[in-house]
Amino acid sequence: MKKEFTPRITSFLCKWCTYTGADLAGTARLQYPTSIIPIQVMCSSRVDPVFLIKAFLSGSDGVLIGGCHPGDCHYETGNYHARRRFAIVKSVFESLGLESQRLKLSWISASEGPKFARVANEYTEEIMELGENPTRKNIFL
Amino acid sequence: MNVVNDLRKTIKKLLAEKKIDLFVGWEKGSLPMAATPIFITNEDEADRIVFDITCGNNLSVYFTKDKKQFADKKVGIAVKGCDARSVVLNILEKQIDRANVVMVGVPCHGVLDKKKVLAKTDGREVLELIDGGDTVTLKGNGYELSSDRSEILSSSCLSCIYPDAQEYDIFVGEPRGEVPNENRLKEIKEFEAMSTSEKWASTRAEYEKCIRCYACRNVCPSCYCNVCFVDQNDPAWIGNTCDFTDSMVFHIIRNLHVAGRCVECGACERACPMDINLLLLNRKVAMEVKDRFGDVAGLDINGKPAMVDFREDEKQDFIMG
Numbered sequence: 001m002k003k004e005f006t007p008r009i010t011s012f013l014c015k016w017c018t019y020t021g022a023d024l025a026g027t028a029r030l031q032y033p034t035s036i037i038p039i040q041v042m043c044s045s046r047v048d049p050v051f052l053i054k055a056f057l058s059g060s061d062g063v064l065i066g067g068c069h070p071g072d073c074h075y076e077t078g079n080y081h082a083r084r085r086f087a088i089v090k091s092v093f094e095s096l097g098l099e100s101q102r103l104k105l106s107w108i109s110a111s112e113g114p115k116f117a118r119v120a121n122e123y124t125e126e127i128m129e130l131g132e133n134p135t136r137k138n139i140f141l
Numbered sequence: 142m143n144v145v146n147d148l149r150k151t152i153k154k155l156l157a158e159k160k161i162d163l164f165v166g167w168e169k170g171s172l173p174m175a176a177t178p179i180f181i182t183n184e185d186e187a188d189r190i191v192f193d194i195t196c197g198n199n200l201s202v203y204f205t206k207d208k209k210q211f212a213d214k215k216v217g218i219a220v221k222g223c224d225a226r227s228v229v230l231n232i233l234e235k236q237i238d239r240a241n242v243v244m245v246g247v248p249c250h251g252v253l254d255k256k257k258v259l260a261k262t263d264g265r266e267v268l269e270l271i272d273g274g275d276t277v278t279l280k281g282n283g284y285e286l287s288s289d290r291s292e293i294l295s296s297s298c299l300s301c302i303y304p305d306a307q308e309y310d311i312f313v314g315e316p317r318g319e320v321p322n323e324n325r326l327k328e329i330k331e332f333e334a335m336s337t338s339e340k341w342a343s344t345r346a347e348y349e350k351c352i353r354c355y356a357c358r359n360v361c362p363s364c365y366c367n368v369c370f371v372d373q374n375d376p377a378w379i380g381n382t383c384d385f386t387d388s389m390v391f392h393i394i395r396n397l398h399v400a401g402r403c404v405e406c407g408a409c410e411r412a413c414p415m416d417i418n419l420l421l422l423n424r425k426v427a428m429e430v431k432d433r434f435g436d437v438a439g440l441d442i443n444g445k446p447a448m449v450d451f452r453e454d455e456k457q458d459f460i461m462g
C-alpha cells in the first residue's frame with residue numbers, strides 16, 4: 001500500500017486568469033486539496049525554467065503552471081511563449097530520465113473555477129500515485 | 142593555403158577601402174593545437190591571419206561579451222558555418238547591427254578536438270601540427286605520426302550539416318554545400334532508446350565530472366547575460382558547490398537558456414577540461430526545437446529565434462485539460 005501523504009504542488013498561476021479562477025473556486029466553495037501552493041505571477045511566461053528546478057529542489061512533489069487560454073493572454077502572446085518553453089523543458093526532463101509527469105501546464109480562465117478545482121484534484125491524485133518527489137530526501141534523485 | 146592568402150587579401154582590401162575598422166580572425170597560436178583570436182586594425186598585420194584545423198574558437202563570442210570594443214565600429218569577422226549562425230543570432234537578438242558587420246565566410250573542413258589528438262599521441266605533447274587536408278601530421282619529441290582528419294575532428298564537426306556560412310558578405314574559397322549528415326542524430330537516438338534509469342545513470346556519470354569552471358559558458362556566444370543565473374545570490378537559484386545536484390542544475394538551466402539559440406558549434410565541449418559530452422543534450426534540444434517548431438538556430442536572418450516566436454496552432458499535446 002502507498003503511504004498516505006499530502007503532496008506539495010507549487011503552482012505558478014497567472015494573475016489574470018488562473019489565479020482569479022482559483023479565487024472563484026474558493027468563493028464558490030468548491031473543494032480542492034491543500035496540496036496546491038499558489039504563487040501569483042504576472043503571466044505564465046514569467047516562469048523561468050529555473051523556478052521549476054528551484055521548486056523541486058525545495059521539496060515540491062509537482063509543479064503546476066496555470067495560464068490563460070491561447071488567445072486570451074492579458075499581454076496578448078505571453079502564454080504562447082510559455083507553451084513553447086514548457087514543451088522544451090518537458091522534453092529535456094524526459095530525455096534526462098527525470099519524472100516529467102511532475103510538470104504540468106494548464107489553461108484555466110478566470111471564469112473556470114470548477115476546472116481549477118478539477119485540475120487540482122486530478123493532479124494531486126496523480127502525484128499521490130507517483131509518490132513523494134525523491135529529491136525531497138536525497139537531493140536530485 | 143590559397144584560402145588563407147585570399148583571406149589575407151580580402152582583409153587588406155576591406156581595411157584599405159575603409160569598409161571596416163577592425164577585423165576579427167585567427168592567428169597561429171603559441172601552442173600548436175590552438176589558433177588564437179586576433180584583432181587586426183592595420184593592413185600589415187593581415188599576414189598573421191591563418192585558417193586551418195586549429196581555428197576552433199567561435200569568434201562571434203566577442204560581439205556579445207566584449208561589446209564595448211565594437212561600439213560604433215565596423216567589424217569584419219571570419220566565419221565558419223557555425224560561427225556565421227552565431228553572428229546571425231547575435232544580429233537577431235540585437236546585440237550587433239547587421240550594417241556594422243562584414244561577414245567573411247571561409248570553407249570549413251572541421252576543427253580539431255585537442256582531447257582526441259592527445260588520445261592519438263598517447264598523451265605525448267604535440268610540438269608541431271601540420272594541416273594537410275585529409276591527413277594531419279603530428280610531431281613531438283621523438284615521434285611523428287599522421288592521422289586521418291576525421292579521427293581528430295570535434296564531435297560538433299562530425300555531425301555538422303552547414304559547414305559554410307549561410308549568411309555572408311564575402312565568401313573566400315569554395316563553399317562545401319550542405320552535408321547530408323546521417324550520423325547527426327545517431328547518438329541521440331541511442332541515448333533515447335535507453336530506459337529511464339539507464340539514461341539517468343549515464344547523465345549522472347557524465348555531469349558528475351563537472352568542476353563548475355564555467356569555461357563552457359564563457360566561450361558560448363549565446364550565453365551573455367550580464368549576470369548569469371549561477372552568479373546571482375539574491376535569490377540564489379543554485380548552490381555554489383561542485384556537487385552533482387548543483388552541477389546538474391547549472392547544466393539543465395544553461396541548456397534551456399540556449400534552447401533554440403545553440404548553433405552546435407561545439408565550443409563548449411572543446412573548452413571543457415573535464416571532457417564532458419556537452420553536445421548530446423544540446424543536440425537533443427536542437428532536435429526537439431526543429432521537430433516541434435521547424436526552426437534551426439541562426440539559419441534565417443529574416444526569422445526570429447525559436448523561443449521568442451510562436452504559432453497559434455502549435456501542437457499542445459502536453460496541456461492538462
Ligand code: SF4
Pocket residue numbers: 357360361362363364399402403404405406407408409410423
Ligand atoms: S552551447 Fe556550446 S555548442 Fe551551443 S552555441 Fe554555446 S558554445 Fe556553441
Ligand code: SF4
Pocket residue numbers: 350351352353354355356357358409412413414415416417419
Ligand atoms: S567547462 Fe566542463 S567542467 Fe567547466 S563548467 Fe562547463 S561542463 Fe563543467
